[in-house]
Amino acid sequence: MTKRRFRAAAVQTLARLGDYDHNIALATRYVDEAVRQGAELIVFPECMDTGYLFDSPDHARELAQTVVDGPFVKALSALAARHGVYIASGVTEWDPEKxxxxxxGVMFDRKGALACHYHKQFLATHDQNWFSFGERGCPVVxxxxxxxxxxxxxxxxxPEIFRAMALQGAEIIVxxxxxxxxxxxxxxxxxxAYENGVWLVAATKAGYERSIYYPGGSMIVDPKGRVAAKVPYDVHGLAVADVDPEMAADKTIYAAxxxxxxxxxxxxxxxxxxxxQTPVCGLADQPLIPSRSVTKVAAVQMHMTADAPNADAVFEMVDDTAKLGVKVLALPEYAFSPTWLPNAEEARAQAAATPAILxxxxxxxxxxxxxxxxxxxxxxxxxxxxSTVLIGPDGARIGVYRKTHLTAEEKTWASAGDSYPVFDTPFGHIGVMSGFDAVFPxxxxxxxxxAADIVLWPAALREPFERELLAVPRAEDNRVALVLANRxxxxYPGGSVVIPPNGFPMWDINVAAPRSFKLGAVMPRHVDLAVCRQKMMIPKVDMFANRLTETYAPLIAA
Structure with a gap:
């Protein structure tokens, strides 16, 4: 089927708790306006039918309706059929069989039929007070x-939920x-959106519901991670943008x-x-000695260059950093190469020098x-x-990580690794991802x-969004300290940084950690292993224990 451009609308509003009539009237008004602006896909926020912050499970049960005969879903179905559009919304569902x-989440097609039905999988703390974990997998229609x-x-x-849908051919995620x-x-x-190369149409609420403040943030994002339309914070309205599904077929990054x-x-x-069955299971229950659970790490933004093709300056900077008490030092990718992307001849020459470097x-x-x-x-x-070789405090080799995801240029001379080892060191459990590896969640x-506490990322970044969009999620998604050392x-030069496992107070990394372009800059940070081993984002929300791994089959399919 030849895909065509269409217009989507993300609605930013606020449901009234327990008031179906009000919420139906609100939805009707926004659908009419979105249709007036030419939208064919209209998306509403979560639990738009009932509101969200219930008194108790009994209160939630009193308000919950089935997806067949609930008043809100019937109203959405009628609106979709009347206007010949697709309408998606979050609802509070009672399943009488289960x-x-x-x-x-439900989505109705142009005729008002239920086209897609989804259960939220990753439940927030308050969700778990009244909702059951989802049982419908990761549907794509x-x-x-x-x-x-x-x-x-x-x-x-x-990351697995979004990825499982992208691997089933999703072009648009609602x-x-x-x-x-x-x-x-x-x-x-x-x-x-950026890491999967898909469109995102996200609708959220704005305003106050009891003790909850919703800032907003409804937006439409293209497959390159660029925001096409957004509703301002603390405002009710529509984000409207034209969506070209064929853009999602282009998953390219870098040159090839x-x-x-x-x-x-x-x-x-x-x-x-x-x-x-995973090493991370029970990690937070293992005792630590506080005086021995804090370590100083640093991203050392130092490497050979075409103007200074001698490694002596790199060794000197490593020595200077170590004598100041840094216990875990990470250098950029190909730190001992004068070019950020060596060719086959340069790679062979560097391999010959590796024993002396180590x-x-x-x-x-x-x-x-x-x-x-x-x-x-x-x-x-x-x-x-x-390779990234980890050398321990006794001077012995702890282990080696071999880059698993090679770029097109690297494939002309390098062989790929096939595993992601986590090394038990005196300074914590340390893993490595090298360069292009980080593009893949x-x-x-x-x-x-x-069970990594610290992930080292030696890099030679090529795109802004590798740092601006991927670095903080790679830390926070996994509750690890991330050490990015860039050339x-x-x-995309500079910007080496250490990101704590709970991220920065300000989400924008360029504000929280402005880029330094200085060759030889050192970015240190103290890392508390106890924080790294507490894999909960908020109470009862464990980034690993709460995953529904039985729905992740697309991730490991050839």
Whole structure:
């Protein structure tokens, strides 16, 4: 089917608790206005039929209706049929067969028929007071607008849910939300659209519902992560934009790489394991000694350059950083190469120099009792690997990570790794992702499942959104300290940073941690391992224990 452009509308409003008549009138008014503006897909927020902050499970049950004969869904069905449009909304659903209340999403087609029915999977603390965890998986449906998937609010904080829909061919993701914080809209929405190359139409509330403040953040985001339309905060209204589903077919990144085709599903098996079978299970219950659970880490923005092709300056900066008490040091990708993207000849030359590089770094690690993550090229028999070697405080090699996701240029000379080891070190559980690896959320999630406290990211960034949209979610999604060490001669230079496991107070990384472009800059931070091992975002919301792994089959399918 040839896809065509269409207009979508995300509604930002506020439902009245328990007042179906008011909420139906509100929905009718917004549908009429969206249709007047030419919208063919109209999206309402979460629990738009009943409101959200119930008194008790009994109160929720009193208000919940079925998706067949509830007054709100019947009204939406009639509106969709009357105007010949698609309408999606969050609803409070009573399932009489399961005897459960679900936080659900529904989408009606042009004839008023139920086209898609979804249950929220990742329940917030208050959700769990009255809703059951979703039992409908990650549905994606074909429509004459394109392939559409539904999710609800907090679901967007779990990369696997969005990804499972993208892997089923979703072109447009509809998010029916009650955003509590601006970062959930301004960062996670665009981040998920960018990393999956899909459209996002997200509708949320604005205003106060009892003790809840909804700031807003309704928006439409294109597959490149760019916001096409947005309703201002604390305002009721519509975000309206033209959506071209064919844009979602373009998953390209960099010159010749692909965000979906570049995946390595055969290496992601850990993501579908039941929580009880993963190393992260029970991690927060293991005792720590406070005086020994804080470590100083640093991103060392130092590497060889075409103007200074000698490694002595790199060794000197590593030595200077270590003598100031930093215990975990990360360098940028290809730190011992004068170019940010070595060719085959340069890679072979660097591999020949690697033993001497590691010997010198081992001496520094032993002298200062620190851990150095050395990004090098290693030769094994007739193969070359993009490796990060971890050298421990005794100068011995702790282990090595071999880059799993290679760029098109690297594939001409390098072999890929096939696992995501997490190393038990004196300074915490440490994992590594190298350069392009971070574009794939599966990489950091596998490290999180593997119980990482700290994830090192040696990089030579090429696109702004790698830092601006992906860095903070990679830390917060997994509750790890993320150490990004970037080159200053790559297409998107500088900006090395250490991100704590709970992120920054201000969601915009360029405000919270302005980019430094200085060669030799050192970005240190103290990391509390106790915070890294507490994988809850908020009470009862564990970023790993609450995952419904039985719905993640698309992630590991070839």
């Amino acid at each position: 005897k459960k209340i679900f936080n659900s 074909d429509t004459d607008l394109g392939r559409i998937g539904l999710l609800i609010c907090f679901d967007g904080r779990i 998010d029916m939300a009650n955003f509590f914080a601006m970062d959930q809209a301004d960062m996670w929405g665009p981040a998920r 790489d692909d965000k979906i085709a570049g995946r390595r599903p055969e290496t992601y098996g850990a993501l579908a394991l039941p929580y009880e 010997t010198r770094l081992s001496a520094t690690a032993s002298l200062y009792g620190c851990l150095i993550a050395a990004p090098v090229i290693e030769r094994e028999d007739d193969r070359l690997f993009v 599966e990489t950091s999630r596998c490290l999180g499942v593997g 200053v001669d790559s297409p």
